Amino acid sequence: MSHSAMPHTLADLLSPIQQHVLEAVRATAQREDAPAYLVGGAVRDWLLGRRIDDLDFAVEGDAIAFTRALTRAYGGEMQSHERFRTATWITQGQSVDVVTARAETYERPAALPQVTPATITEDLLRRDFSVDALALALRDNRLIDVCDGEGDLRRRLIRALHARSFIDDPTRIFRAARYAARLDFAVETETRAWIERGLPHVGALSGERVKYDLELIFLEQAPARPLALLREWGVFRAVGIPVPEEEALTARFARLNDALAAEEWDFASLGMSADALRRAAGWGALVYNLGQMSVSRWIDWIPFTAELRDALVSLGALSTLTPDAFHAPPSRQSELLGAFSGLALWLGWLFDRDPLKRQAMRAEWHLWRRTHPKTTGESLKARGVPPGPRYGQVLSRLRDAWLDGEVTTPAEEDRLLNTLLGG
Numbered sequence: 001m002s003h004s005a006m007p008h009t010l011a012d013l014l015s016p017i018q019q020h021v022l023e024a025v026r027a028t029a030q031r032e033d034a035p036a037y038l039v040g041g042a043v044r045d046w047l048l049g050r051r052i053d054d055l056d057f058a059v060e061g062d063a064i065a066f067t068r069a070l071t072r073a074y075g076g077e078m079q080s081h082e083r084f085r086t087a088t089w090i091t092q093g094q095s096v097d098v099v100t101a102r103a104e105t106y107e108r109p110a111a112l113p114q115v116t117p118a119t120i121t122e123d124l125l126r127r128d129f130s131v132d133a134l135a136l137a138l139r140d141n142r143l144i145d146v147c148d149g150e151g152d153l154r155r156r157l158i159r160a161l162h163a164r165s166f167i168d169d170p171t172r173i174f175r176a177a178r179y180a181a182r183l184d185f186a187v188e189t190e191t192r193a194w195i196e197r198g199l200p201h202v203g204a205l206s207g208e209r210v211k212y213d214l215e216l217i218f219l220e221q222a223p224a225r226p227l228a229l230l231r232e233w234g235v236f237r238a239v240g241i242p243v244p245e246e247e248a249l250t251a252r253f254a255r256l257n258d259a260l261a262a263e264e265w266d267f268a269s270l271g272m273s274a275d276a277l278r279r280a281a282g283w284g285a286l287v288y289n290l291g292q293m294s295v296s297r298w299i300d301w302i303p304f305t306a307e308l309r310d311a312l313v314s315l316g317a318l319s320t321l322t323p324d325a326f327h328a329p330p331s332r333q334s335e336l337l338g339a340f341s342g343l344a345l346w347l348g349w350l351f352d353r354d355p356l357k358r359q360a361m362r363a364e365w366h367l368w369r370r371t372h373p374k375t376t377g378e379s380l381k382a383r384g385v386p387p388g389p390r391y392g393q394v395l396s397r398l399r400d401a402w403l404d405g406e407v408t409t410p411a412e413e414d415r416l417l418n419t420l421l422g423g
Contacts, residue, residue, distance in 0.1 A: 010136075013045070013052050017092050024091075025057055025098075026138040028070045035060040037101075037120055037135040037144070044131050047153055048183070056097045058123055058135065063087050063100040070098070084115055102126070106168040110204035113169075121146050128172050129179065129191075130159045152188075159188040166198025170205055173198055173235055174213035174226075181225035192233075199238040207302040218282025219275060224249035227286070241297045243286050252285040252351055259350060266366055270342050280308055284315065284347035292316040311344040318348040318361075326356040331400035333360045334368040373398035374410050375417055383421060394420055 011019055022038070029036035039058045046052060059066045064080045067087035071078045076091030085100035101123035104113035118126075121144070124133040130149040137144060152159050158180045166172050173195050180187050187195070202210075217226045228246035230236060236243045244252070259265060260274065267277060283304075287295045295312050304312065318340060326333055337345065342365050349361040375398055377391050385391065397420060401407045407416055 009049070010046050013049070014055075017094055018052065018055055021055055021089075021091065021094055021096055022138075024070060024074045025055075025096075028066065028073060029059070029138050031073075032061075032066060032069055034066055035120070036066070036138045038138065039099075039123075039135045040127070040132045043134040043136050043143075044149070044153065046136075047134070047150060054097075055094075056099070058099050058101045058120060060101045060120055061117075063098045067098045085117065099123075106164075109167045109201040110170050120144060125161065127161065128165070128169075128175055130161060131157075131179070131183075131185075133161065156183070156185045157188045158183075158185050158191060160191040160194055163194055163197070165191075166195050167201055170198045170202045171209050171213050173202065173233065174210075174217065174230065177226040177229040177233070178213075178217050178220060181222065181229060182220060195233055199234055202235055203239045211302045211304075215279045215282065218279050222253070223282060223285075224253050239297075239301075242290055242294050244290065249285060252288070253281075255350055256281045256285070265346055265349070265362070269365070270346060272343075280311070280343060281347065281350060283308065283312055284351055287312055288315055288347065288351040289319045307341070307343060311341055311347060314340050314344040315347055318344060319352065321357065323354045323357055326354070326360045329400075330363070330368060330403040334364055334403055337361060337364040338369070340364075368403055371399060371402050373402060373413055375413065385421065 010022075014022065025036055025038075028034075037058045038055065040056045042052050042055050063085055064082070064087045067078050067080070067089050070089055074091065076089055079088045079090070081087065085102060087098050089096040089098060100115075101118050101120045102115040103118040103122045104115055104126045106113050120135055120137075124135060124144065124146050127133045130147040130152045132149070133145075133147040134149045135144040136142070143150075147161055158176055160166065160172065160176070176187060176191070176195065179185065217223050220226065224246055227243065227249055231243055231246070243249075256278070260267075260277070267274075270277065272280065283298070287298060292313075295316055299309055299312065321336060325336055337360060340348070340361075345361045345365045349358050352358050352361070373395060375395065377387075377395070380391055380394060381387065385394070394417070398407075398413060398417065401413070401416055407413045
């Protein structure tokens, strides 16, 4: 990885849209006379020859004004974040973060940082790990490496930059696990000791920050490994929340990948994107069959959507339904499962190990819940049945008959209805 050879390979790792973004930022930096740098994971992945997912930039100066000029020249939309002096440029489906090169101070452990403008060197020194403390100067394609990040890439090490790193920001522990697993790097010995010092402060993090970092893990290609590292390091123990062992997590995420690839569920009926499904399944994988206490502790901490919160709560009841109950006729099984949401049924179907139970959960969502008699309340009224509880009893009996195969045609339903009404 020699400095002179590397700049010529960057374009090979970028999509056409990413190449447009890079050149637009470079041209704006020239026009505005603002020192601008490609920073962080993009530089790391370039040096490793890996596909680059996101482009992030730092500017010595005002990133918000810079991004405004970028948007004026090249179109798209802009969002600004005044507190951190950052902006996001949204163009051609890409979200590009532009930050003011900055220094950070922390008033207390796990607090959000106070930021002040700084040089690119100071900005790199406040970053998480040496392998991300890298920048490419857009003016002259110069690699800036003030922490020997390139050396740690060769050594395949995740190394934090100072002893208070995980005390100041315990979310870095989650990122250490994610990067170590994704890159198949070891965590440097001293960094591992610093992680230990940060563990007592994990519980002080806001639920929103923990949610963000765990859900990034759920979207990794192999989420079980970073979660197992967090478990091994004592992160979950530090906050008093049990999680499954690596073997169980590996099996659960493999099941999720198989299910999504095979399209074994009517995902459109859940009204969720593929990433939203993966995030929900990640939480399901962490809590299924671990008891209501585990779920309650997560819910007290993490700001879930109402839909996901309710699904996770109901997984406790779903996981405790005994397999024997699923030898009953379909109508009785549907009665057991009828109160569960589609998301809860999907998560239960993913992670329960009993085949009959899983079969019933799938049938409930795809078939039983969509089965209704052709007879309606209006039909009963026309037959002279006075309104009241009798309506529900008759309609429920007819639906059960369809589910259990007692009737299979409208004519058979009519004959049963006549019998029920004594006609």
